[in-house]
Amino acid sequence: MNILILGSGGREHALAWAVKQNPKTDRLIVAPGNAGIAMLAECAEIDILDGATVVTFCEENAVDFVIVGPEAPLAAGVADATRAAGLLTFGPSAAAARLEASKAFTKEICDACAAPTAAWARFTEAAPARAYIRAKGAPIVVKADGLAAGKGVIVATTEAEALAAIDDMFGGEFGAAGAEVVIEDFMAGEEASFFILTDGTNALPIGTAQDHKRVGDGDTGPNTGGMGAYSPAPVLTDALQQQAMDQIVLPTIAEMARRGTPYQGVLYAGLMIQNGKARLVEYNARFGDPECQVLMMRLGAQALDLMLATAEGRLDQVQVNWADDHALTVVMAAKGYPGAYAKGSVINGLDRMPEDSRHMVFHAGTVLRDGLVTANGGRVLNITARGATLEEAHHRAYAMIDLLDWPEGFCRSDIGWRALPK
Ligand code: GLY
Numbered sequence: 002m003n004i005l006i007l008g009s010g011g012r013e014h015a016l017a018w019a020v021k022q023n024p025k026t027d028r029l030i031v032a033p034g035n036a037g038i039a040m041l042a043e044c045a046e047i048d049i050l051d052g053a054t055v056v057t058f059c060e061e062n063a064v065d066f067v068i069v070g071p072e073a074p075l076a077a078g079v080a081d082a083t084r085a086a087g088l089l090t091f092g093p094s095a096a097a098a099r100l101e102a103s104k105a106f107t108k109e110i111c112d113a114c115a116a117p118t119a120a121w122a123r124f125t126e127a128a129p130a131r132a133y134i135r136a137k138g139a140p141i142v143v144k145a146d147g148l149a150a151g152k153g154v155i156v157a158t159t160e161a162e163a164l165a166a167i168d169d170m171f172g173g174e175f176g177a178a179g180a181e182v183v184i185e186d187f188m189a190g191e192e193a194s195f196f197i198l199t200d201g202t203n204a205l206p207i208g209t210a211q212d213h214k215r216v217g218d219g220d221t222g223p224n225t226g227g228m229g230a231y232s233p234a235p236v237l238t239d240a241l242q243q244q245a246m247d248q249i250v251l252p253t254i255a256e257m258a259r260r261g262t263p264y265q266g267v268l269y270a271g272l273m274i275q276n277g278k279a280r281l282v283e284y285n286a287r288f289g290d291p292e293c294q295v296l297m298m299r300l301g302a303q304a305l306d307l308m309l310a311t312a313e314g315r316l317d318q319v320q321v322n323w324a325d326d327h328a329l330t331v332v333m334a335a336k337g338y339p340g341a342y343a344k345g346s347v348i349n350g351l352d353r354m355p356e357d358s359r360h361m362v363f364h365a366g367t368v369l370r371d372g373l374v375t376a377n378g379g380r381v382l383n384i385t386a387r388g389a390t391l392e393e394a395h396h397r398a399y400a401m402i403d404l405l406d407w408p409e410g411f412c413r414s415d416i417g418w419r420a421l422p423k
Contacts, residue, residue: 037367209233
């Protein structure tokens, strides 16, 4: 079959890598793709936020299956457009993707189905939001309601910080995303990600992972889109996964269906674990990035069969064939990220890297210039490895990094630290 993947990051490179290995794949196109993706798939420069453009492209290229990677085309209704045109599509409708696109919507759903999460309130004006913060005190969490490229969540340790976040959000720092603000109680504990495929009725867990959001070793410095991840995340024990399914995920799926907006695609539940109990931090309507890279490394070619079963509404007929293994990915970023960084430096040493079922370099922000792989973003490469143990995966990934020659890049040296032997 002919498959189109929408997106251009490490997540989409990992999806393409897994899909490409499945014998069902005849032609693989990624739009817009990047320099790494171009090594295994055709890349197409189209406007992936415009449903009509994507549908026309699919018709012209006899595409049989569309996989939507990032949240922006989902929120823009691209999956609605492709499904309306009769194209088999993996990814939720815009109405269902509100689970990511609106923090207040997710909280409403949690309240409606009694899913455990932090107490919350919503505001469209600064004065009552400020009064609420003063009454509650710190620590407290201030969130822009809408999509803010991962930057719209402020975990304020002081009241002053929370009040400043209110000023920023209502002052327009996050544009329309900050027109409404959600304020939540701070949840202590350890955060982990849980990934579930759902066709709107059936649900199939496909793995756990833990991201490293801070830029510096020891979880220090500013937040980023994610500096590395590993899977599985041992903090999410089988018992906790079952509790999350029973109390959070399945009630959410049922509530979305009850409202006439069934959710189809991957549901990424960000969970906070404390005192042996999981509570929902947030939902995302897509695979995590870089969590997808470690999930795909572990799932391999079957990822396509699972996504097809999701899109065709037959998740009750499939199962995950688990290898008892571990995967770890280290993000190489351009120096300066998540602040200002330069683009255009040449990355050498990639040809020395092993690339096989145990080692992969997934490209995130790269472009080919004069035949050279060149940095073109903040997060640039995802050095990913698989092993029988997490230590083995960790050792392999960092051994790959030793082969890289890119003085303009940096990475964290402690990815996996929570789960590695001390
Ligand atoms: N790694 C965090 C995210 O994808 O939202």
